[in-house]
Amino acid sequence: MVQSIDRSQGRATGGEIGNASAAPATFTGNRALQIEEPLIFEMGQPGRCGVDLPEPAPRSPGVKDRLNGLRRAGDIGLPGLSEPQVVQHYTRLSQKNYAIDMGVYPLGSCTMKHNPRINEKVARLPGIGDLHPLQPVSTVQGALELIDRLAHWLKTLTGMPAVAMSPAAGAHGEMCGMMAISAALEARGERAQRKTVLAPESAHGTNPATAAALGFIVKPIPANERGRVDLTALKAALGPDVAAIMLTNPNTCGLFESEVVEISAAVHAAGAYFYCDGANFNAIVGRVRPGDLGVDCMHINLHKTFSTPHGGGGPGAGPVVLSAALAPYAPYPWIVKDGDKWHVAEDEAKVEGKPLGRLKAFHGQMGMFTRALAYIMSHGADGLKQASEDAVLSANYVMAALQDVMSQAFEGPCMHEALFDDSFLKDTGVSTLDFAKAMIDEGYHPMTMYFPLVVHGAMLIEPTESQAKEDLDLFLGALRSLTAKAKTGTAAEAFKAAPLYAPRRRLDETLAARKPILRWRPSNNPPETDPVKQAAE
Numbered sequence: 221m222v223q224s225i226d227r228s229q230g231r232a233t234g235g236e237i238g239n240a241s242a243a244p245a246t247f248t249g250n251r252a253l254q255i256e257e258p259l260i261f262e263m264g265q266p267g268r269c270g271v272d273l274p275e276p277a278p279r280s281p282g283v284k285d286r287l288n289g290l291r292r293a294g295d296i297g298l299p300g301l302s303e304p305q306v307v308q309h310y311t312r313l314s315q316k317n318y319a320i321d322m323g324v325y326p327l328g329s330c331t332m333k334h335n336p337r338i339n340e341k342v343a344r345l346p347g348i349g350d351l352h353p354l355q356p357v358s359t360v361q362g363a364l365e366l367i368d369r370l371a372h373w374l375k376t377l378t379g380m381p382a383v384a385m386s387p388a389a390g391a392h393g394e395m396c397g398m399m400a401i402s403a404a405l406e407a408r409g410e411r412a413q414r415k416t417v418l419a420p421e422s423a424h425g426t427n428p429a430t431a432a433a434l435g436f437i438v439k440p441i442p443a444n445e446r447g448r449v450d451l452t453a454l455k456a457a458l459g460p461d462v463a464a465i466m467l468t469n470p471n472t473c474g475l476f477e478s479e480v481v482e483i484s485a486a487v488h489a490a491g492a493y494f495y496c497d498g499a500n501f502n503a504i505v506g507r508v509r510p511g512d513l514g515v516d517c518m519h520i521n522l523h524k525t526f527s528t529p530h531g532g533g534g535p536g537a538g539p540v541v542l543s544a545a546l547a548p549y550a551p552y553p554w555i556v557k558d559g560d561k562w563h564v565a566e567d568e569a570k571v572e573g574k575p576l577g578r579l580k581a582f583h584g585q586m587g588m589f590t591r592a593l594a595y596i597m598s599h600g601a602d603g604l605k606q607a608s609e610d611a612v613l614s615a616n617y618v619m620a621a622l623q624d625v626m627s628q629a630f631e632g633p634c635m636h637e638a639l640f641d642d643s644f645l646k647d648t649g650v651s652t653l654d655f656a657k658a659m660i661d662e663g664y665h666p667m668t669m670y671f672p673l674v675v676h677g678a679m680l681i682e683p684t685e686s687q688a689k690e691d692l693d694l695f696l697g698a699l700r701s702l703t704a705k706a707k708t709g710t711a712a713e714a715f716k717a718a719p720l721y722a723p724r725r726r727l728d729e730t731l732a733a734r735k736p737i738l739r740w741r742p743s744n745n746p747p748e749t750d751p752v753k754q755a756a757e
């Protein structure tokens with residue numbers, strides 16, 4: 221069937237923008253084995269079905285309609301496809317994803333590290349993989365013990381006395397931790413007065429968003445010329461109105477906050493709490509315990525530091541370690557042991573605290589817990605420490621290898637990620653975005669761009685400990701070649717045309733954000749089948 225819908229917007233058929241190497245257009249829109257994939261609703265034939273189902277028996281006269289008259293009047297509108305068509309469609313779509321299983325994934329602040337296959341093997345053991353969250357507690361004693369054992373190691377690694385396991389992501393953990401802080405302030409009778417949350421200018425967007433969502437006023441704290449929190453500015457901002465500081469350490473510039481102990485002392489002296497964003501924990505596991513730095517609570521992205529898979533929106537897991545002062549407010553459920561039996565405590569009679577309620581259905585992300593525990597136990601204390609050391613070593617290798625051709629944002633060695641600004645692209649006509657798009661043509665997922673905001677045209681590269689040296693070297697070779705090309709001063713047009721080899725070229729991101737087309741409409745409704753026209757309306 222010839223596709224009747226024009227999906228050519230941004231399609232990477234060749235001949236454009238004066239690039240002689242771009243291939244000519246093909247009849248199908250396919251490029252070699254890269255298939256031009258329609259939406260599933262644009263495929264197939266109405267009425268085609270992958271399974272044979274018997275016709276339902278006719279209703280006997282006089283039997284009441286079981287749906288109480290709510291029978292579907294028209295077609296259900298499911299795409300008509302055979303089983304092989306469905307399998308092929310989703311397999312082809314899956315091949316359009318770039319993934320850590322395919323190559324270097326240098327997305328800074330995301331810790332795209334290898335998910336060891338032992339994690340998957342353990343998570344798929346029938347006794348774990350086939351569990352249902354509504355099973356009677358007596359039948360899931362081992363699973364509850366598994367959650368408790370992971371909790372034990374998270375507390376041990378962070379040097380903190382308690383952990384709330386249920387939050388489903390880092391941002392969710394922030395919400396949990398800041399709700400605990402809010403509850404503790406309420407108990408002190410100071411919630412109304414302490415309305416302000418301090419956050420460094422380099423903070424991840426989720427930090428101010430979390431504070432604002434809980435009704436706090438967010439006050440930014442500037443960075444000093446070393447890329448760390450300006451301690452003097454922080455001290456000046458502290459006062460009886462401050463509830464907490466939200467600080468990432470190592471910070472989002474890839475640097476250890478060397479004055480973190482002074483920061484926590486000043487925050488505590490002002491009667492406020494220290495929320496630590498622990499997304500970058502991978503750089504310090506086994507070497508630094510956040511509890512020793514005066515942290516009151518910190519989320520841990522299991523899907524970053526502890527290697528459980530992420531991307532595409534989930535599932536993640538963001539347990540939050542809590543100080544003794546905040547522990548009583550940890551949300552339900554609490555996994556508690558009574559004699560030799562595990563329980564899921566969900567009411568105040570069964571816990572010693574004042575839980576802030578429930579944040580997540582059931583117990584949290586069981587599959588992620590299992591993978592994280594497998595990771596921790598298979599690495600052991602020495603392996604965890606080595607992983608963080610290797611992550612830092614890799615980032616410094618990247619920094620050193622690119623120092624002469626790209627512009628390092630802050631002097632000195634980095635932690636787990638290397639941050640560059642765009643001054644090396646000055647007067648070339650090439651922007652950070654163009655540079656990142658050109659990386660796609662080289663076969664690499666771009667680094668994090670334009671974050672953190674304290675650096676102009678930021679490029680944040682986090683290689684993690686997973687990459688072999690020769691693979692990193694190839695990646696670095698590609699970056700060096702792109703910098704050389706940009707610096708000729710005549711390549712701006714070529715960079716602006718990138719990516720040439722991706723299934724889609726550059727899309728109109730502004731239009732997509734302003735007028736997202738979230739719903740497919742059938743082609744017998746013509747004005748709405750043209751996505752470009754529809755969006756323009």
Ligand SMILES: *Cc1c(COP(=O)(O)O)cnc(C)c1O
Nearest residue numbers: 329389390391424426497499536
């Ligand atoms: C990833 C990240 C978060 C948010 O974590 P999610 O699991 O994506 O919600 C918060 N802060 C920093 C610094 C991060 O890198």
